[in-house]
Amino acid sequence: MLALYFIPLVVKVPMSIPDPANPPTDFDFIIGDWRVRHRRLNSRLTGCTEWTEFHGTSSTRKILGGFGNVEDNLLCFPREQVRAAAFRSFDTKSRSWSIWWLDGRAPHNLDVPVVGAFANNVGLFYANDTLDGRPIKVRFTWHANPRGNPQWAQAFSADGGSTWETNWTMEFHRSEI
Template sequence: MHTPPSTGADDFNFEFGAWTVQHRRLNRRLSACDEWTSFEGRCTTRPILGGLGNLEDNELDLPEGSYRAVALRSFDTTSGQWAIWWLDSRAPHALDVPVKGRFDGPVGLFFADDVLDGRDIKVRFTWDKRNPEEPRWEQAFSADGGSTWETNWVMRFTRVSAAS
């Protein structure tokens, strides 16, 4: 039986379910900092919009205190692109600028223009699902129009078994 090629709408299906998350975050961004903070988290992801989107509900246990956040993703069937927004309980009325992009095989790249501390930057999310039971996400910023990138946050996901 021939399987039709993916339209891209199922690109994030690997993330459905419950996860533990190992976070590693750069202490200061775009300031030549090389000190990182590691912390734990958990998330669950479920489909929305009849399968053309999903919602990732996060619990982040930073050393200075825990908080909640969501990643909201939607797929545009016309462009074949995903948009990803971040909403954080520490700033509950501030929805981040969406990053937009797509997967090319098991790696997805998503970009946005944003502002950090008053200066224009580019944002890049990289999703790597080569191992769908332990996917990885990275965030990187560029202050030079995308010529160089500084990775500032890495998340490693481990699926929570159904028996957990």
């Protein structure tokens, strides 16, 4: 008779477990429901100076025990309405945030995450990406404005970050709903 013995194998894997009592508060200013005023440059990195203004809504909730959040957006472009989402997560080791963008028009593609942190109520987040096949740098700037309306801006650089073109801005107003 053949006897089989199973010996349990215990492997210790070092990991950084966030302290659930101390989630980051950097994005607490944007939690809730908002009306949003958008301004978007009509063409990016082409010398364009014409902007399109439109409105939208945004609703942000905490996830991952407060170590992340998800922002659900309705963008009311002049010719169509688009759903989009931002996903943010906090890395306790680097003390930085990563932000991904998902556009409902391309539901299988998450944008390259921008990564960064807040200092004095201003968050700066960067990524290397491409635009029309050429390499660019992307910058998100968040102004928390604790007693006012939060603001966000996106800028692109085609020269490695020496110069930046702001191409989208958002101003958030607390929703009455």
